[in-house]
Amino acid sequence: MDDQAFDYESLYGKAAPASAARFAGFPKYMFVGGNNDPEQIPVEGLIEAAASVLRRDGASLAIYNLGMGPQGYPGLRRFVADKIARDRGIVATIDDVTITSGSNHALEMVGKLLLDPGDTILIEEFTYSGAMGVFRRLGASFVGMELDADGIVTDALAVQLAALKAAGKLPKFIYTIPTIQNPTASILPLARRKALLALARQYGVAILEDECYADLLWRGVEAPPALYALDPGCVIHVGSFSKSLAPAVRLGYIVAGWELMRRLLPLKPDSGTGALDQMIVAEYFSKHFRSHVDHLNGVLHDKLRTMVEAVEREFGATAECWHPKGGIFLWIKLPDAVDVRKLIQPAADAGIQFNPGPEWAVDADRSKSHLRLCFAMPSKATIRAGVAALAQVCFEQTGLPERGGNVARGARSRPAA
Amino acid sequence: MDDQAFDYESLYGKAAPASAARFAGFPKYMFVGGNNDPEQIPVEGLIEAAASVLRRDGASLAIYNLGMGPQGYPGLRRFVADKIARDRGIVATIDDVTITSGSNHALEMVGKLLLDPGDTILIEEFTYSGAMGVFRRLGASFVGMELDADGIVTDALAVQLAALKAAGKLPKFIYTIPTIQNPTASILPLARRKALLALARQYGVAILEDECYADLLWRGVEAPPALYALDPGCVIHVGSFSKSLAPAVRLGYIVAGWELMRRLLPLKPDSGTGALDQMIVAEYFSKHFRSHVDHLNGVLHDKLRTMVEAVEREFGATAECWHPKGGIFLWIKLPDAVDVRKLIQPAADAGIQFNPGPEWAVDADRSKSHLRLCFAMPSKATIRAGVAALAQVCFEQTGLPERGGNVARGARSRPAA
Numbered sequence: 001m002d003d004q005a006f007d008y009e010s011l012y013g014k015a016a017p018a019s020a021a022r023f024a025g026f027p028k029y030m031f032v033g034g035n036n037d038p039e040q041i042p043v044e045g046l047i048e049a050a051a052s053v054l055r056r057d058g059a060s061l062a063i064y065n066l067g068m069g070p071q072g073y074p075g076l077r078r079f080v081a082d083k084i085a086r087d088r089g090i091v092a093t094i095d096d097v098t099i100t101s102g103s104n105h106a107l108e109m110v111g112k113l114l115l116d117p118g119d120t121i122l123i124e125e126f127t128y129s130g131a132m133g134v135f136r137r138l139g140a141s142f143v144g145m146e147l148d149a150d151g152i153v154t155d156a157l158a159v160q161l162a163a164l165k166a167a168g169k170l171p172k173f174i175y176t177i178p179t180i181q182n183p184t185a186s187i188l189p190l191a192r193r194k195a196l197l198a199l200a201r202q203y204g205v206a207i208l209e210d211e212c213y214a215d216l217l218w219r220g221v222e223a224p225p226a227l228y229a230l231d232p233g234c235v236i237h238v239g240s241f242s243k244s245l246a247p248a249v250r251l252g253y254i255v256a257g258w259e260l261m262r263r264l265l266p267l268k269p270d271s272g273t274g275a276l277d278q279m280i281v282a283e284y285f286s287k288h289f290r291s292h293v294d295h296l297n298g299v300l301h302d303k304l305r306t307m308v309e310a311v312e313r314e315f316g317a318t319a320e321c322w323h324p325k326g327g328i329f330l331w332i333k334l335p336d337a338v339d340v341r342k343l344i345q346p347a348a349d350a351g352i353q354f355n356p357g358p359e360w361a362v363d364a365d366r367s368k369s370h371l372r373l374c375f376a377m378p379s380k381a382t383i384r385a386g387v388a389a390l391a392q393v394c395f396e397q398t399g400l401p402e403r404g405g406n407v408a409r410g411a412r413s414r415p416a417a
Numbered sequence: 418m419d420d421q422a423f424d425y426e427s428l429y430g431k432a433a434p435a436s437a438a439r440f441a442g443f444p445k446y447m448f449v450g451g452n453n454d455p456e457q458i459p460v461e462g463l464i465e466a467a468a469s470v471l472r473r474d475g476a477s478l479a480i481y482n483l484g485m486g487p488q489g490y491p492g493l494r495r496f497v498a499d500k501i502a503r504d505r506g507i508v509a510t511i512d513d514v515t516i517t518s519g520s521n522h523a524l525e526m527v528g529k530l531l532l533d534p535g536d537t538i539l540i541e542e543f544t545y546s547g548a549m550g551v552f553r554r555l556g557a558s559f560v561g562m563e564l565d566a567d568g569i570v571t572d573a574l575a576v577q578l579a580a581l582k583a584a585g586k587l588p589k590f591i592y593t594i595p596t597i598q599n600p601t602a603s604i605l606p607l608a609r610r611k612a613l614l615a616l617a618r619q620y621g622v623a624i625l626e627d628e629c630y631a632d633l634l635w636r637g638v639e640a641p642p643a644l645y646a647l648d649p650g651c652v653i654h655v656g657s658f659s660k661s662l663a664p665a666v667r668l669g670y671i672v673a674g675w676e677l678m679r680r681l682l683p684l685k686p687d688s689g690t691g692a693l694d695q696m697i698v699a700e701y702f703s704k705h706f707r708s709h710v711d712h713l714n715g716v717l718h719d720k721l722r723t724m725v726e727a728v729e730r731e732f733g734a735t736a737e738c739w740h741p742k743g744g745i746f747l748w749i750k751l752p753d754a755v756d757v758r759k760l761i762q763p764a765a766d767a768g769i770q771f772n773p774g775p776e777w778a779v780d781a782d783r784s785k786s787h788l789r790l791c792f793a794m795p796s797k798a799t800i801r802a803g804v805a806a807l808a809q810v811c812f813e814q815t816g817l818p819e820r821g822g823n824v825a826r827g828a829r830s831r832p833a834a
Binding site for chain 1: 421422423424425427428429430431432433434435436437438439440443450451452453454455456457458460463464467468471472475476477478479480481482483484485486487488512518519521522529530531532533536547550551554589590618621623650651662663664665666667668675676677679680682683684686687688689690691692693694697698793794
């Protein structure tokens with residue numbers, strides 16, 4: 001019967017999204033996506049952890065949620081509670097921690113709890129594209145908060161909040177990445193954290209704190225306590241294992257007091273997050289977190305240096321880099337004359353993928369000359385060759401940068417703009 | 418600052434669901450939930466599989482979706498394609514298979530693709546409560562299809578479809594569990610499968626085939642080919658690893674041709690399903706599926722016999738059991754005078770949890786005397802004691818059954834109704 005046509009088209013819902021393209025593999029120079037360094041996956045450590053945790057708790061796989069309730073594997077919640085106490089100053093019991101299937105899942109739960117279509121949220125002017133996607137699907141609209149090298153400019157935020165209140169458009173919450181902001185990789189200083197919390201209290205606006213990158217700090221860099229540590233009453237705290245370990249392992253977490261958590265849990269009707277992911281990561285990190293992350297941060301910092309050197313060599317003064325204090329990405333400003341959207345296709349043709357600023361910002365026009373480059377996954381040789389190739393594409397399209405590798409660039413084709 | 422109250426109440430969205438209760442552990446006699454037998458988890462086999470697959474593919478955990486695209490770990494998709502070819506007669510490439518985080522996740526994706534709020538779907542009159550929950554959240558309303566011991570009564574369905582068409586209320590799709598129907602555990606015969614497909618074609622209604630239990634057949638029981646095998650053009654096929662292996666491992670799958678799959682994939686914006694779950698299950702089942710499931714089915718069939726014996730001993734002629742051909746649950750009809758909803762709280766007080774028929778049916782009143790008992794997780798001793806305790810509760814509340822264990826029941830309290 002299958003040779004007859006069947007008309008699915010007429011059955012699709014009105015809101016059904018457009019088709020996906022077939023997965024075609026990665027480009028040669030892959031500078032997008034929160035991927036990690038494949039060489040830093042602790043394969044033998046994970047194998048040992050799997051054996052240990054499965055011998056202890058494996059039989060409970062037979063039961064939904066391991067028979068341990070919807071908040072996730074207690075061993076992993078214990079690890080999270082201990083880690084955020086030690087590293088982020090947060091006092092939380094394991095009842096305040098729920099494991100999610102990645103941190104976007106946590107953002108979605110919070111958005112579903114707080115947002116009605118048409119609601120406003122305050123969000124950093126340059127921010128994580130994935131979070132915007134989650135909140136946009138829930139019908140939110142965004143107001144951007146001004147950023148400088150230290151994160152949210154809280155004085156400007158005070159003015160914005162007063163204006164929003166006057167206009168009857170107070171946001172439901174402020175979404176912020178205070179510790180290794182995405183994409184600027186800044187760290188919000190303590191005084192601004194306190195000012196931000198005071199504003200949240202003053203206007204009755206909650207704070208959604210995304211600390212996905214807070215484990216990835218360069219040696220010697222210290223971050224102030226988490227916003228949640230300073231005022232758990234008005235902050236919801238979210239974190240991830242994607243960056244400290246591996247993004248294919250789908251593990252994030254949400255930290256909130258029980259009054260809020262009990263409202264969030266019904267918004268996770270997934271019968272639990274993958275148990276093998278949870279169990280094995282709990283077992284491995286309970287023993288090896290600090291040593292793993294310290295080593296990883298050294299490797300990542302080294303890759304960042306390689307990327308910054310390549311950008312300086314290939315782009316010279318044409319590119320201004322924000323200076324990351326940790327993380328896996330570099331946020332770059334090109335001259336105003338360069339609209340990075342016009343580089344997307346030529347770069348793709350040259351095997352390069354980058355994050356165009358407009359996709360990483362509330363106001364696309366304000367970030368049309370910015371781009372984000374991720375450095376964790378590619379090798380140093382790929383970083384050097386890819387940045388050189390990107391500079392060449394940029395020159396061919398815009399005439400900039402005129403010099404690269406300390407020599408004048410040869411034009412394979414004259415710049416169009 | 419955290420001793421100040423913060424008013425979250427005023428921030429909750431209009432559709433925010435009610436609060437969850439704290440997880441309080443399981444009752445003594447736990448006869449609900451699609452749990453499996455903890456003694457049948459192949460712990461050493463999973464440990465061996467973890468070591469083997471992580472040594473081979475572990476480094477790719479550093480990359481979202483293992484760098485292998487959004488449809489899931491190819492090793493697991495290969496296993497699914499091979500299994501459904503061998504056992505269900507389905508011809509599919511791994512491009513036709515997408516791994517989901519449990520089968521409800523697959524149902525949700527299909528619902529999001531096809532349903533607009535207010536749409537109708539046809540659904541078996543007794544059916545899986547979780548599926549109804551998924552579709553209800555998407556705004557669907559249900560029309561029940563009559564069931565007998567062989568599943569959907571297709572002659573009755575033909576009449577229903579004609580009437581729905583005449584009323585301008587043709588459903589978007591038919592949701593069915595043709596192979597080990599939940600909760601009746603029947604198997605739809607080949608002739609009815611063909612009749613069902615012909616009706617779907619005639620009315621342009623898609624079929625969503627849920628085969629979550631199709632791996633769990635008693636020895637000697639043969640199921641006809643899957644609906645998808647008979648007509649892939651109008652069927653979307655869903656399956657699960659929750660029953661054949663373990664529900665805490667969140668793995669299901671969806672099988673569909675590319676034209677449909679490309680519309681479904683954007684409805685899975687979760688950055689992938691847990692990779693350790695996927696990898697380890699793929700590795701274990703690629704080698705041990707048949708032997709694991711054959712052994713498991715023997716154990717489950719034995720537990721079913723224990724439960725049926727206990728029901729016959731304790732309830733006598735008061736209970737009519739549907740006769741499962743596989744699976745993990747028993748669907749029981751008590752006399753019409755018994756409304757099982759009135760047993761829920763007294764049973765809970767006695768440490769017993771069961772699935773009341775009304776939660777497992779389109780029309781609560783038509784199933785008010787039914788209940789579902791799951792037998793995979795509890796031990797045989799627990800099954801015997803729990804069924805006896807349930808019969809005692811039933812007698813105390815309704816006066817039935819009057820005899821149990823071949824002796825007249827003593828009334829601890831006189832029946833109220």
